[in-house]
Amino acid sequence: xxxxxxxxxxxxxxxxxxxxxxxxxxxxxxxxxxxxxxxxxxxxxxxxxxxxxxxxxxxxxxxxxxxxxxxxxxxxxxxxxxxxxxxxxxxxxxxxxxxxxxxxxxxxxxxxxxxxxxxxxxxxxxxxxxxxxxxxxxxxxxxxxxxxxxxxxxxxxxxxxxxxxxxxxxxxx
Numbered sequence: 727x728x729x730x731x732x733x734x735x736x737x738x739x740x741x742x743x744x745x746x747x748x749x750x751x752x753x754x755x756x757x758x759x760x761x762x763x764x765x766x767x768x769x770x771x772x773x774x775x776x777x778x779x780x781x782x783x784x785x786x787x788x789x790x791x792x793x794x795x796x797x798x799x800x801x802x803x804x805x806x807x808x809x810x811x812x813x814x815x816x817x818x819x820x821x822x823x824x825x826x827x828x829x830x831x832x833x834x835x836x837x838x839x840x841x842x843x844x845x846x847x848x849x850x851x852x853x854x855x856x857x858x859x860x861x862x863x864x865x866x867x868x869x870x871x872x873x874x875x876x877x878x879x880x881x882x883x884x885x886x887x888x889x890x891x892x893x894x895x896x897x898x899x
Contacts (some may be wrong), residue, residue, distance in 0.1 A: 731756040731793045738823070738834045743796045743874055750831040759803035759836045760791030760828070761818045766843060769858035772867065776854040781830060785874040789837065789853075790842040800836030807856060808840060813847040822887050829875040831849075837880055838878065 729746040733754045749756045763771040771787055777784040790811045794803035804818040818838035826835040848856055859867065867873060868881050 729793060730796050732796050734834060738824075738825075746793050747843075753831045755825070756792035757800065757803070757836065758791060758833045759794050759798075759807060759838065760789035761801045761804045761808050761838045761840050762789055762821075762884065763840055763842045764810070765858055766841065767858075769860055770789040770864050771842065771856060771865065772859050773848070773856040774852045774872075776851065779852075782874045782876075784854075785877075786867065786870065786872045786873065787874045788859075788867075789877055793833075794836075798851070801838065804836065804838040804840075811849050812842065812843070813849075813899045814840075814842055816842070822883060824880075824883055826876055826879055835876070835880060837884055873887050 729763055730743055731746045731749055733742045733744045733749055734741045735741050735755065738757070744754065744756075746756065748754070765771070771790075772788050773790070775782050775785045775787065791804060791807045794800060795806075798806070800823065801820055803820060805816065808814050808818060809815055820841040821837045821839055823834060823836045826833055827855060828863075864881075870879055
């Protein structure tokens with residue numbers, strides 16, 4: 727069965743519906759929604775993709791996610807992916823969107839955050855291993871060659887956005 731995605735333009739406006747494989751082969755922009763999961767202690771969920779996966783086999787990532795389906799907002803796609811990959815229902819909070827160069831193909835990436843408070847069941851077809859890491863541990867892991875290149879780009883944008891917010895919220899004086 728062909729996974730359908732919305733082909734979008736440079737401004738993230740929908741211009742058609744195509745198969746995801748075709749979008750990747752032709753390097754057409756489409757939408758991907760991701761979620762950074764934290765636990766109550768603020769640690770970040772990190773996982774390794776299965777070694778037999780089509781995209782980034784054995785790669786390490788700090789985001790869960792996948793392609794948005796036709797008609798789906800980034801937020802709804804992020805919530806669906808969270809349910810599919812972890813068995814968790816939550817309302818991920820939108821953080822940022824950017825045009826990702828993509829190691830395989832370019833796409834628009836919507837990054838969200840969610841707090842996972844209860845037990846979860848990782849989908850073994852998506853997650854071969856997982857663990858909770860502190861922010862300093864994640865910062866070190868990002869340098870590892872096993873870290874998915876697209877996730878590395880997202881990590882740098884995510885941390886820059888968090889620094890901007892912290893600087894903006896800091897009292898003047």
